[in-house]
Structure formats: C-alpha cells, structure tokens
Amino acid sequence: MQRSTRSTRVRRRRLDRTSGYGAGYGCEWLLIGNSREWVCRQAGGRTLELGAGTGLNLRWYPADAEVVAVDIDRERLEISAERVQELGRAVRLAVADGQRLPFGQDSFDTVVCTLAICDVDDRTATLAEAYRVVRPGGSLILLDHFEKRWRRGRPATLGEQVGFNLVARERLWAGYFERVRLQKPGSRD
Template identity: 50%
Template sequence: MVKRESARQAWDRRAAGYDRAGDRMERLTIGDSREWICARARGRTLEVAVGTGRNLSRYGPDVDLVGLDLSPNMLAVARSRSEVLGRRVELREGEAEHLPFPDASFDTVVCTLAVCAVGDRNAALTEMRRVLRPGGRLLLLDHVERRWLRGRPADLALRLGFVVEARGRLRLGLIERLAAWKPA
C-alpha cells in the first residue's frame, strides 16, 4: 500500500505539466498510435490509466467512455479536457490491478503507454480481461522498458488467452501496439 500511495503522489505532482513535457517526444516516437488505438474502440469502453485524457478527442462519438486513473490530479486535468471538448466521460479514481467494475462490463478496454507504470502488470492485464465481455477488444500501446525482457504487455495478454486481431511494432520495435479480442 505504501508503494501505491507513493506512486499516486508522484503522478499527482506531475499532472499539471505532464502534457507539455510529453508532447514533442510523443510526436517523435509513437506517431499516429493513439489514433490507431482509439479508432478501434467500440461501445462501452474503459480506458485504464486515462491520465490527463490525452486520448479523449480521438474516440468516436459511438464510444461510451469510462476513464480510470490512480491520480486525482491527473483525473482533474482529464475532467477539464473533457469539458473543453464537450466529451461526456465518467472519470473514476482506482487501480489497474483492482478494477472497480463487474465482470464482463465493457466492450473495449484501452491502455496507452501506461502498463509500464503499473506495479503488477499481470494483475492489471488479468483485470482488463475480467471486465471485458466475451468477444470484447483489448487495445494496448506501450514502449520498451527493462521489465519487458520477461515479456511485453502484448505477450502477457496473449498468455492470458487474448487472440490477436492486429499487432505492430514501430521505431525499431521500441513501440508496440496491439488489438486483440477475448474469446467467448
């Protein structure tokens, strides 16, 4: 619990300047990956680690969006962004490893550039699978980091039984995006 509180405080401190700090680097590294991910979202969609809401403008109008994040300050930025965009979104505080939703309650689960920040990525991906309906879609975008030597998020998702719909690597394999579905 101490680690989680420490992580929450760290993200709270970064919230105000997070978007400015990441804009240029993101343009150079992930290209159109946020659009690639969000264009595939359908129906009731959960974005795990919604952060400041960088993806909010990229979802289609048919997406009923719920965003979850550990940091209240990140959620405050996302809330402001949703108001400016006129985008209706339910924003909730919570942990990726313990999603506060019933089984099979979402058509799509999205997580962009955030599995790296989760303490227990296996638990987080297991929770994402749990809240997806059979036939539901998991959409991941992540970057390489040291922990991935034991398995990238996409590999972990496949071990949990997800079936690949589309998978690609960019920037010499440093960036990976995955669209997969949960079998019935």
C-alpha cells in the same frame, strides 16, 4: 474558483510531461505517430481506458463510444475533467487501480491502455483485470514502449497469457513502441 488560462496550461504541461509522453513532448508525433488515434478509433461500445492520465486520448474516441476513464492519480484526472468539458463529451472519470477495478465481469466492449502499462507494478494482474471486465468477443487495445521488464514478456505476450487472443501487432521504431489489438475469446451477445 476557476484557474487562469495560463496557470491551467502550465499545470497541464507539467502533468503531461511527467506522464512520460504527451502534449508536453514535442517529439511524441515523431516517436509514435498517430498511435493514440489508432488505438482510440478502434474502441467501440462501452469503453474503459486504463491509466487515462490527463486525458490526452479523449479527443480520439469515436462519438458513439461510451467512455469510462480511470487513473490512480486524482490530480491527473482533474486535468482530464477539464479536457472532457472542453470537448463537450460525456466521459465518466474515476479514481481506480487497474489491478482492482471497481466494475463487474464482462462490463465493457473495449479496454484501452496507452503508454501506461509500464507504470504498473503487476502488469499480469492488470491485464487479468482487463480480461475480467471485457465482454467475450471484446477487445484490449494497447500502446506501449520498451522497458527492461519486457524480457519477462511484452504486454501483448502477457495479454495472451491471461487469455486474450492476439489479433494485430505493429512495432514502431524498431520495436521500441508496440501497438496491439487483442480479443477475448467468445462472441458478443
């Protein structure tokens, strides 16, 4: 049974808002500017998006990126599925925990995570899983915001601790937000 357009919009808005930032927040553009686009446009090849939520990033990926989007919340992925259909893209969606990904080692060229690493209980375990599934020479691209746990390491620092090399780091809003590109040592073959 198909939902009415109004009820779908209301549901999307509610889920986007509870995701923290997104289409539900009119001020997102003021806070993070084009950061979602910045992150996704750097993705290439086979790409894994961790914490895809309601699919707010899906429109920004390059057409040639083969995107697999995962989230632990099935309801949010249902919204992502609607967005995938509207965009007319081939995106694989799966319910999965970022700390125990159901993919083999060196399976992806790029791993992306925007505004979701803060919701993970064990960020180091999640970043170690990202390291495991990305190919040598592949990238981890992050967008995240300040939280108290950063005293024990910002996501970029934790990414370096699990083995990634820092390639680019940009801080927005006096460091409250951070966009980062890390790379797994080695070369793509």
